[in-house]
Amino acid sequence: MTQSDHDKVKQLLIATRFGVSATEIPMIIGVEQDTALNIIEALKVSGEDIHSVGAGQHPAELVLYSIGEIEP
Numbered sequence: 001m002t003q004s005d006h007d008k009v010k011q012l013l014i015a016t017r018f019g020v021s022a023t024e025i026p027m028i029i030g031v032e033q034d035t036a037l038n039i040i041e042a043l044k045v046s047g048e049d050i051h052s053v054g055a056g057q058h059p060a061e062l063v064l065y066s067i068g069e070i071e072p
Contacts, residue, residue: 005039009025010048013043017070019064019066021062037061048067049068050065051065052064
């Protein structure tokens with residue numbers, strides 16, 4: 001059974017302790033950057049505990065995202 005892009009992005013965000021940027025996601029799990037950003041936004045809207053580093057200071061594709069705390 002193959003995972004959907006949504007599931008892949010969610011699992012990656014759960015697994016990362018240091019955050020991951022949308023520019024890295026295509027190389028890690030093969031989901032396009034724009035698709036990943038849309039999924040991250042959908043996860044936020046659905047109430048997932050999305051944490052970010054650099055939001056408001058950097059373009060969205062360079063912000064680090066994680067589900068749960070991001071370790072420094």
